Amino acid sequence: MSAVARQALETVSKAEARAEFSLPAGGKIIMFAGRLTDQKRPLDFLKLAAMRLGNSDETFVLLGDGAMSKACEKAIKDENLTNVIRIPFVKDINRIYRAIDALTVVSEYxxxxxxxxxxxxxxxPVVSTDVGENKRVIEEFDAGFCTAKAGDLKTISAQLDTVLAEGTDAPRPGAARARDDFSIDRMAERYARAGRLTHIKGTA
Structure with missing residues (x-):
């Protein structure tokens, strides 16, 4: 995201963003965003919502579409998950981030x-399973928790309690560093450096 786009988004309030996506004006909103496939384990996200159904101030947003869409819809209906809102697609995902309080990543890999x-x-704040490079990024930028194994919803729920209790409206200190580290210019530098190294190895 460019600095200009970031500044434009900062003018959108949480209330405005929630209204845009027809989300509750109050309470905490926890989101899953991704393809609805076995790898992403969206049913685990719905199990997490079921575990926390008694928390009347929480709403779980299932954002995405895919091969498991019907299975997810069935689970929402069968378990009467009144705390879940399903959104198959949004044009600009950056805008919905303004509406939420936490992101969960419950992937298998x-x-x-x-x-x-x-x-x-x-x-x-992010609560994620410990897969891939997730832990490195979350720890480097003090962005949440990444210790649970796939399927360990008890740990994920406890860590979600912690990030929600900390409050999510104040800027997280690592966000600015992350935006710099993942900026277009910085990523271009990395690709260029990798290309030069590959060329050197190829001619050695």
Missing amino acids: EGLPLVLVEAVCMGI
């Missing part, structure tokens, strides 16, 4: 999901 990077750069 990952490299480094873009949604996690985006949330960290936006200052949204």
Whole structure:
């Protein structure tokens, strides 16, 4: 995200963002964003919502579409998950970040999901399974928790309690550093450096 786009988003209030996506004006909003596939374990996110159904001030947003869409819809209906809102698609995901209080990543495996990077750069706390590069990024930018194994919803729920209790409206200190580290210029430098190293190795 460019600095200009970031500044434009900062003019959008949480209330305005929630109204835009027809989300509750009050309470805490926890989001899953990604393809609805076995790898991403969206049913685990719905199980987490079921575990916390008694928390009347929480809403769980399932953002995404995919092969498990019908299974997710069935689970929402069968478990009467009145605390879940399903959104198959949004045009600009950056805008919905302004509406939420936490992101959860419950994947079985990952490299480094873009949604996690985006949330960290936006200052949204993340609770993730310990897969791929997630832990390195979350710890480097003090962005939340990444210790649970896939399926360990008890740990994820406890860590979610912690990040929500800390409050999510104040800027997280690592967000600005993350935006710099994942900026277009910085990423271009890395690709250029990698290309030069590859060329040197190829001619050695």
